[in-house]
Amino acid sequence: MLLLLGAVARAQPAPNRIHRQRSITVTGNPADQLPEVRGAKGIGITFHFDGLIHEESIRVDESRIRIVDVGKKSLLVEPLTEPRADQPSEVSVMFADGEQERAAFRMVPHPSDVDTWIEVTRQTEQPGAVCQARIDELRARCGAQRPTAFRRSGLLPDRGILARTFERYADTAGGLVSEGGVSFLGRDWALVDVEIRNPTGQPWAPRVATFKSKDGTPVTVRLVTPETEEIPPGTSRNVLVETDDPPAGAGVFFTLEVSGADGRFLRVGNVELAPRTLEGKR
Structure with a gap:
């Protein structure tokens, strides 16, 4: 009886996860932590980008994620295995317009939610620290050509x-x-x-x-x-x-x-x- 109950328990499907549609803003800063996407085995995730992407630049772990479809501004992938929190899979793609070259994501598990649609936007304004660093760089360039520097x-x-x-x-x-x-x-x-x-x-x-x-x-x-x-x-x-x-x-x-x-x-x-x-x- 106990063996039978154990076999039935193992055969039960995982609890149904709530399908989510979300927006994610990517910064393009390699120092920032990659945004997380909640995945589940066999459930497709569509990324819709705010610009054209290079199809040949798409990178996934093909042993764990399948590329289902690629559009000019979209990417549909499907996890072949359950994502692991200790070893998250990575999905990355390059933009074609040069405004911000790369967008990348970490696919992780979630007990109740799964992402099915991700609206990807690029950050149009830099964070304060990055912006200030850019200002300092430009100021240094200008200062190097001023009469004071000479x-x-x-x-x-x-x-x-x-x-x-x-x-x-x-x-x-x-x-x-x-x-x-x-x-x-x-x-x-x-x-x-x-x-x-x-x-x-x-x-x-x-x-x-x-x-x-x-x-x-x-x-x-x-x-x-x-x-x-x-x-x-x-x-x-x-x-x-x-x-x-x-x-x-x-x-x-x-x-x-x-x-x-x-x-x-x-x-x-x-x-x-x-x-x-x-x-x-x-």
Whole structure:
């Protein structure tokens, strides 16, 4: 009797699973964990993609999954064996439009559900961390071609282009001192390289700057790049300030004001730019 009951129990079919239709968003980031698809032996799963796919790029474990049909934007597969949680099967395909090359999934078991239709969409907006990394990359590329980068690399000399030097200038209000510097004037930019001394007892970190002509005409500051993050007490460091091209008629004498993270600032009132008489612009 016990043997008979055991045989009947083994012959019982698995409980009916609820058929599900779901949407899955794929990122295309190889560092992300593959999305899971719930499968069951003998039940087909249709993937419908938001773009054309390469039929020859489809990859499955053929001993465990059968490819039933392939369309321009769809893929129908059927598990030949019950999926295993400890060894999930993988289904992958390549997109044909190049927007995001690969979509891949892990097929896993589920006690009550099985996926029969998966709507696959690609992530149109990158996650914050990935997006920020892309911004930093683009910023680095742009920065490598800026006049500031040329000056720091030694490719922008004090002579041979439109340049002017300026002398030491002490600002008693902020307790900081300009040890002088050099200015450069390009076709659509200006660059001021000023050596700043910090004679105070506290470190000073330059952060932002303003640049104005003697009559108060403001010039947009593009970039402030200190040689080091902070200027330690009793030392000096160079600070590069890149600006837009000053407007016509602004003259050649300017005031540079560099503000620090602690609110202290240095006003350099004797910055001179080279005139553009050689180019006939002014």
